[in-house]
Amino acid sequence: KRSRESVVGQLNAAVAEFRDADDEEFWERVEEVLIASDVGVPTTAKLVGQLEQEALERNLTSGKELRELLIEKATGMLEGPVELDISHEPTVILMVGVNGTGKTTTIGKLARFLPVERVMFAAGDTFRAAAIEQLQTWGERTGTPVIARQRGADSAAVAHEAVEAARQSGTEVLLIDTAGRLHTKSNLMAELEKVRRVIGRQLPGAPHEVLLSIDATTGQNGLRQAKMFKDTAGVTGVVLTKLDGTAKGGIALAIRNEVDLPIKLISVGEKVEDLHPFDARQFAEALFGDL
């Protein structure tokens, strides 16, 4: 909250100072606000460039108009499809991302979030200590069956078994957890490709969604994460997590702009109800918000 206030405070001051669109100092301060939210230099430059030009063209003179234009531009940049494709029988959703970003928690919440009755979890993280038990706890919490093997088992084999079980049981959506992995580790990224391959062979078109969890506190490295996971894991959408903290998740803007992946969901806490569809306008307003 404090950080939001301070950033908003800055922009507020900037907007109050706004005299006319070619006030250079003013633009520098808008730039600063964006950088402070992790939007990153290239995307900030683009946004400010667009804003500046349009402010001049439209001869905007009030801070209020400018603020609205800024929110409008950011919204435009952030917009994208948010629906999850769950039209298959069964639909298979694979959760991927770097370590500790919120994959397992998001899967737990999705059981409640998705508008279906029969959900199943697969404990595809066979690596991290108690990753299986963690998912099983979420299974108990949400009344979801969990397919699991012992720690150290082959992740692709767990996924294979789960797809089979999902088919047999008339499960509507199967959610597969995977171990956290840094995008720079090629052997681990290859393992993910194997999981994809195995379930794709078993069920053509699967996985139908590959969701990448990105922690909102992430700085510019989020761009690399998004790019690498998109290229090697076929990511279809991003889940932005831990937005209940002080980070504003400006990296989402950079990802939208530079990597072209839609943001589909946001996570705002550790409880089962803390998952929501991404709303571009709301997000933009929160970024430069209640000015």
Added chain:
Amino acid sequence: MFETLGERLNKALDGVRGSGNLTEDQVKKVTKEIRLALLEADVNFRVVKEFVANVRERATGAEVSKALSPGQQVVKIVNEELADLMGGTAHKLSYAKSGPTVVMLAGLNGHGKTTAAGKLALFTRKQGKNPYMIACDTYRPAAIEQLKQIGKELGVPVYEEGTDAKPEEIAERGIKAARDGGYDFVIVDTAGRQVVDLEMMDEIKRVREAARPHSVMLVLDVVTGQNAVEVAEAFREYADYDGIILTKLDGDARGGAALSVVKVTERPIRFASEGEKMSEFDYFYPDRMAGRILGMGDVLTLIEKA
């Protein structure tokens, strides 16, 4: 998309070569690129501002040696300033003179506390200590089980009371159990939390008061962005840490947040965690960080030789 600072400096100073003194114009061009590089490395924008101003002042009129181009000369200055800021030398652990040394870990969700607990246990055992761990995360599903599995793998005992007891009470009783058992290094694992959650922040304060640790470490993921400074300040207020464990250094994040946090809180980074294996943990060597932040290890070795 990911141009290195070295490449960008070459572009900025295309054609500018030779010795003499750095002109204001040259310095301006170079510091602009350095500002960008630091921002892309997630150094806090306020810290960048101050830092670049310092560099500009130091570099303007500075003498260029024959061995270096003007760009390299500025980078050399930047590198020196960075290393200086990071705190120079490694900060080693110190142990209590009598009774067990107690270390408490704190930090945001998922930054690597529980893993670091295990790593620290192994690290101290290699130094001849007899470690013991206490599970005070009563919130995250299977957090206790995670620490127990890590403990089992390492052969380090874990004290736990399930999820119903209060973390501060678990800590207090756990430390007593460690003392009674003759263990001389105790690690207190705590739940991940967000700094806006004041109830949870009050809790970490209570755990600290109950555990009276010799040292508190903030566990911080190296990918953290601009927000790091605020997080570090809030944890300093509630958990009063004296050092930082920087995690996930095995990735390709530049880690500018680390610099910002050290600058703002004046707490050193003590340990580097770089992998998921328990042995991938060591003291943090600040001088190695400057090249990483600038994204130009290669250029720096060249400059260091000059």
